[in-house]
Amino acid sequence: MILLVPALALFIVACGGDDDGGGGGDDGGGSSDEPIKIGFLSTCEGAFGAFYEATAGGFNVPLIQRGAEPVSDTPSDGVEGAEIAGRPVEVVGYGCSDETPEVAVNEARRLVEQEGADILVGPLSGDEGIAIANYAKEQPDKTFVNGAAGAQDATLKVQAPNFFRFHTDGAQWSAGVGEYAVEELGWKRAAVIGDDYSFAQTSAGGFIADFCANGGEVVKRIWPSLGETDYSSFIAQIPDNIDGIYTAIGGEGLISFINQYIEQKGPIEPDEMIGNLFVDDPIVLKEIGEEVVGVTVSGNTAADATGPDVEEYLDRLSVYPEVAEAGASVFVYHYYGAMEAVAKAIEQLDGDISDVEKFHETLANMELTGPEAPYGDVRLDENRQAISDNYIKQVVPGEGGKPPTVKTIARVPQVDQQFGGAFTPDTPSPDRKNPECKDYDLPWEGKLEPVDFESGESGE
Amino acid sequence: MNISVRSAPLTRPEKIGLGVIAVVALLAPVIFSNFFLSALLTQAIWLGLVALSLIFLSSYGGMVSLAQVAIFGIAGLVTANLSEAEGGLSVAIDPWLAAIIAILVAVAVALIFGAIASRSEGIYFLMITLAFGVMVYYFFGQVTSLAGHGGVNNVAIPGIVGDRVNDPASFYYVSLAVAAACYFGLRYLGRTPFGLTLQGIRDEPTRMRALGYHVEVHRTLAFGVAGLVAALAGVLFVWWGRRIGPGAVELATVIDVLVVAVIGGLYRLHGAWVGALAFVLLDNYTRRWTPEIGDILGPERFNTLLGLIFLAIVLISPGGLVGAYESLRDRVRAYFAGRRGDVQEDASLAPPAPDGASGAAAGAPADRPNGPVAAQADVTFQRSKTQTATPEIGGEE
Known part of the structure; x- marks a missing residue:
């Protein structure tokens, strides 16, 4: 075998040398x-x-x-x-x-x-x-x-x-948006679609807890794989008799999803879709552009602030x-x-x-x-x-040919991870089936603060 | 110089080389930093084991299987689910028992895969084993009660093995012992009637069938043996990283293992670790060493450099690093030995084996091109591949 291997061994010794101190002794x-x-x-x-x-x-x-x-x-x-x-x-x-x-x-x-x-x-x-x-x-x-x-x-x-x-975290970024869906958009029945992994399920979990706490009902949860390229079979699973859909698809998948959704279901009705933070991320908005104007989103930043x-x-x-x-x-x-x-x-x-x-x-x-x-x-x-705080926002057209941006509608002050007990170290992790859709007691229920950054009315 | 199939004597420098390797391997915990030992060498050992199971199937059975990573993953997944862990079933039985059950399950699955795949050849065999691999990947991702995208974290490990961070030396020695046992076990197996039959089937399945051998059963059993090796690697992997998820069995990993086997040399068992070590070191250090060339190359594009290096290895030496070495050695020998054409004297009884039929790896391939079986006109898919990798013969004109 073998001349090669002493040479490799020497190489290793040489390599091993420069790692001293990196071994955890620091x-x-x-x-x-x-x-x-x-x-x-x-x-x-x-x-x-x-x-x-x-x-x-x-x-x-x-x-x-x-x-x-x-x-x-x-x-x-x-x-x-x-x-x-x-x-x-x-x-x-x-x-x-x-x-x-x-x-x-x-x-x-x-x-x-x-x-x-x-x-x-x-x-x-x-x-x-x-x-x-x-x-x-x-x-x-x-x-x-x-x-x-x-x-x-x-x-x-x-x-x-x-x-x-x-x-x-992802659930906190959805705080308040369920209440907004029920009170402002008039949703009673909703479906959820999101990437099949922990973040999207956390994100959707926050919406589900908030939506159900306000009397909404989540009738279907659809989980395509993260990085899916063909969403058509998943879009086909979205029931017809719902008031709206919550999307927790992220990254590059979201762009394909939006395009295929429009192909299959026609233009997006703004009142019938809520997105998580990926929809209004400035980097993504550049790509999906006008298609999602009017859609409600939530997250812990406010681009118009x-x-x-x-x-x-x-x-x-x-x-x-x-x-x-x-x-x-x-x-x-x-x-x-x-x-x-x-x-x-x-x-x-x-x-x-x-x-x-x-x-x-x-x-x-x-x-x-x-x-x-x-x-x-x-x-x-x-x-x-x-x-920290969370914001309910709406995608609005950009000014002067710029990509769309958001207009902040409401603030949920100082949201905690446990949703006042809906999520604890002992409750099941958000997954395909959890959290259950039931009446949680959320600390911020009915306490959404209206915000209008444009008119300087920041609510502070 | 008398190169025979049974006793290819090691040359003096080779013996010294082997000794140096053995000493370096045994003293590694003293020589290297903890990171190098635990993250790179130990990783090379289990990665080499997965490649070993592929090389065994390829060199002895003529089957380039893409399902070995799946078997590896199944063993790891079962271990992780049966042990105490975050995510998965977390049955929390003793880690040793979990590992034993995992190995049994993985070997059983390997036998089933083998039974199905053993009936096909060539590209169809490749596709079937690839399908197994992809199936297991989706199983990992879709069955969220067992794994899901996030996988199983924080898996409990047996005390004696020690975790790789606080006790890298004992984990390293355990891995080394497993690797050594697998290596010598497979070499031994290659010399048994089973091993010889398998090699016969590799070269002349039709003839072996005519002689009364049950070709499919032998291939299936070979799958089981390779599955055992891959399963051991899977258990080591879970104990090493203390986690497993679909990323461990994705297509990229299948390709990585194939790359390891190919750059090591698909036809030599020890090539598995030569390849694994080269792979792990390159994978780690190209991030630092990749030169900045405009927008084309840079440290963040280390994968490009990695790919170029692997391409170069395979282009220069189809037999991988081991093949390159052997070819070099044979040239040197030929130079010193002059023209001695009496090489194939007692090759008549042996199939053209890589490691198995020869006492040591050295020399065996020299017999192949002119060996009795290989001399037959019927060139199978597998053999034409083996021949590509065959280094030049020492006594050639």
């Missing part, structure tokens, strides 16, 4: 010369690959705002000279997953165990988030701050003490013009919030994060306000899950 670096190592994890392939640079931009901006220089207009090229509280900060890698938990965990391992990241910011997608939260339990001395993954289980069920999520905090936030993003255009995209906003929280926590500890427990405690008590969280203050609950 303690977070107590001395002030040692850089704090941060890893970034998002998806650059698969259904959400299009959001990669948006997430990288959101992640870089808090570092740039603290003096780092972007290497180029492409956010994933990285930043130079990053420093927080006088401590140098090194971004050890921009990890790339494909929305499968397998690849996400492999990338996390590479960033944490090989590149020696003390802190990992990411991932993007629901099931990845659950897998990374589980991985966090294997690495108790490292810190994991979720990027944009919105599956409920990642915080409510897994409860890793070193996993933090500074944005609301004005005021000094939003302006300051967009100004910070302006180093990357394309990212700034999509400031209300949850992918930009959530990665920005995650990195901002990390940076603030490091500042509060004067750059010394060698005491990991203290660092975790600081993060757990962190609040994001003002331009750090321009769409609503953020604080964490006991499972290190964000509590």
Whole structure:
């Protein structure tokens, strides 16, 4: 066999050499010369690959705002000279997953165990988030701050003490929209269609809980696979005798779904469709354009919001013009919030994060306000899950040939993950059949605050 | 120099090389960083095992099966569901018992797959096994009570094995022991009457059938054996990553395993680990090393570089890395040995085997082109493939 293999062995020894210190022996670096190592994890392939640079931009901006220089207009090229509280900060890698938990965990391992990241910011997608939260339990001395993954289980069920999520989850993004459907759109019977995985089921679960709590009935739940390309057989399953459909299809699939829906069912009646945050994501709206004008959506950002905090936030993003255009995209906003929280926590500890427990405690008590969280203050609950505002919005035509945008209708203040007890660590995870459609007791029932940003009536 | 089928003696540098490998493998936990040991070497071991099951079927049975990843996944899925875990059934029985049941289930499924696939040949065989693979993938994704897109997380592992983060050395040794057992077991099997018959069937199914051998039964049993190896890999994989989901058995993984087998060398059992190690190292390090060439290439497009490297390996050496080495070695030998054409003396009794019929891998392929069976005019699909991979003979003009 064999000459080849000693050569390989030598190669391995050579490779093995440069990984020293990446093997988990790092303690977070107590001395002030040692850089704090941060890893970034998002998806650059698969259904959400299009959001990669948006997430990288959101992640870089808090570092740039603290003096780092972007290497180029492409956010994933990285930043130079990053420093927080006088401590140098090194971004050890921009990890790339494909929305499968397998690849996400492999990338996390590479960033944490090989590149020696003390802190990992990411991932993007629901099931990845659950897998990374589980991985966090294997690495108790490292810190994991979720990027944009919105599956409920990642915080409510897994409860890793070193996993933090500074944005609301998929169900929270649906808070209030069920009530809006019943009260304003007059829905009594609805169907739900969504990707067959944890985030979409969390997202739809929030709608179902909110809709049923207000007396609505969900008559059908349809779950095409994530990344499906042909939705025709699923669209055919949508019953006729319903008042409307809630769609929780994300990423590239949504574009195919909308087009095929129109082919099969005719133009979308605005009062008969509600979408989750993917429908009004600025990056997606560019693609599906006019087709969804008038449709109701919900989520924790409001693209039409004005005021000094939003302006300051967009100004910070302006180093990357394309990212700034999509400031209300949850992918930009959530990665920005995650990195901002990390940076603030490091500042509060004067750059010394060698005491990991203290660092975790600081993060757990962190609040994001003002331009750090321009769409609503953020604080964490006991499972290190964000509590923040949610918005009911409507897609409206863009001005002067621009792609459509949204007009915010109402705000649901300070939504918590557990929906006042509808979701607890002991209730079944949102899946194809759960949550049940029954009368939940929601804290925000009947308390939707009307909002009109255009006339400056922000409700604050 | 007398290359015979039974005793192809290792040359001195080869013996030294083997010794170095053995020592490096045994001392790996001391030599390498924890990450290298737990994430790369251990991964190469279980990935190599899956490839081994494919290489076994291909080299001994002439069956390039794309269903091995499915068997691997089934073993992993059963282990994960029977053990304590988040997601799945979480039956929470003892992890060892879970693993044993998983292996039995996987082998049973492999036998069923084998019984169906063994009746077909060539491209149809490829399609049938691919269909099995895709079927299992959709089963994983669709049966949400067992897995679903998110899979099963945080699977409990037996204490002795140790988890890969806190106790990488013991997990590594367990994997190494399993791999060694599989390797030597399969080599032994290749020399048994069963193994020899299988090789006969690989080359001349019609003739073997005429001689009274039950071709389908032998192929099915070979599937079962390969299934056992793949199942062991599946259990190791779940204990290693502590999770499994559809991503573990998707088409990309099937291709990865095929790539591992091909770059290692589809016709040598040890090629599985040569290929796996090369694959894992390239997969990991191309992310750093990929040069920036305009918009065409860059670290974020490491997959492109990876693909180019694999393409180059296969183009330069159809026998993969092992084939490249053997071809090089034979050239060197030929250079030193001059013209000694007495190579095929006692090859007459042996089928043109890769590892099995020869004591060691070395030398065996040299017999193939002129071996008695291969000399027959009837060239089957499988054999024409084996021949592509055959390195040049030492004593050739």
